[in-house]
Amino acid sequence: MASRIFTVPNELTFLRLGFLPFFLITVIYGHFRWALVLLTIAAFTDGLDGVLARRLNQKSALGAYLDPIADKLLLSSSFVVLALKGKIRWWLTILVLSRDVLLLTTAVVILLVAGYRKFPPSLYGKLTTLFQILFVFAVLAMAATPWPWVPLVRRILADLVAVFTVFSGFHYSVTVARRLTAG
Numbered sequence: 410m411a412s413r414i415f416t417v418p419n420e421l422t423f424l425r426l427g428f429l430p431f432f433l434i435t436v437i438y439g440h441f442r443w444a445l446v447l448l449t450i451a452a453f454t455d456g457l458d459g460v461l462a463r464r465l466n467q468k469s470a471l472g473a474y475l476d477p478i479a480d481k482l483l484l485s486s487s488f489v490v491l492a493l494k495g496k497i498r499w500w501l502t503i504l505v506l507s508r509d510v511l512l513l514t515t516a517v518v519i520l521l522v523a524g525y526r527k528f529p530p531s532l533y534g535k536l537t538t539l540f541q542i543l544f545v546f547a548v549l550a551m552a553a554t555p556w557p558w559v560p561l562v563r564r565i566l567a568d569l570v571a572v573f574t575v576f577s578g579f580h581y582s583v584t585v586a587r588r589l590t591a592g
Contacts, residue, residue: 416467418536422475425454429483436490441553448549451483452542469591477530480538485509487545496548501571505541508578515585523589531584541571 413419428451435444458476462468485506492502530538544566551559 413467413469414471416462416469416472416549417465418462418467419456419469419472419475419524421454421461422472422479424457425451425479426482429479429486433490434484436487436549439494445546445549445553448483448487448546452546454456455480481509484538484541484545488505488541491545491548496552498567501567504571504574508537508574511578512581515582519585519589531580533573534582536581537570537573537577540566540573544570 432447453530491497547563
């Protein structure tokens with residue numbers, strides 16, 4: 410993996426991070442259509458940076474760390490501001506944030522105690538992230554559009570987010586424990 414910083418994929422990730430305050434401001438002030446537009450742009454750049462990293466052979470260590478951090482910042486802050494606006498229930502927001510804190514705390518403890526260990530994301534973690542992103546889209550779509558089918562989709566996604574957040578948190582804990590005890 411290259412150690413370059415200013416690759417096209419990394420610049421797209423920086424751009425996505427740059428959109429974050431504007432996205433949060435639009436949600437806080439109730440401009441949900443603009444928030445939906447900004448979230449769509451962020452999702453597009455997230456997909457594009459991965460494709461370009463592979464196609465242009467511009468994978469980098471910085472990108473490997475920065476991309477998931479940008480995703481987590483966007484998702485975590487989305488849940489918080491949407492809960493503040495009354496669009497997401499607080500119990501679900503706390504569940505999502507608690508899982509993220511668990512993962513982060515575990516990673517830091519492992520880093521301090523055992524040194525760097527690679528723990529690639531599991532299928533369950535990826536599905537959890539996907540459902541969380543789709544849920545945020547559905548919440549914003551419900552606030553921004555009159556589409557009658559969105560509330561049902563939002564409810565189903567809320568249930569999937571809750572189930573996969575809990576399950577992937579437990580799965581991660583068990584997987585990490587097994588890997589650490591195995592060597």
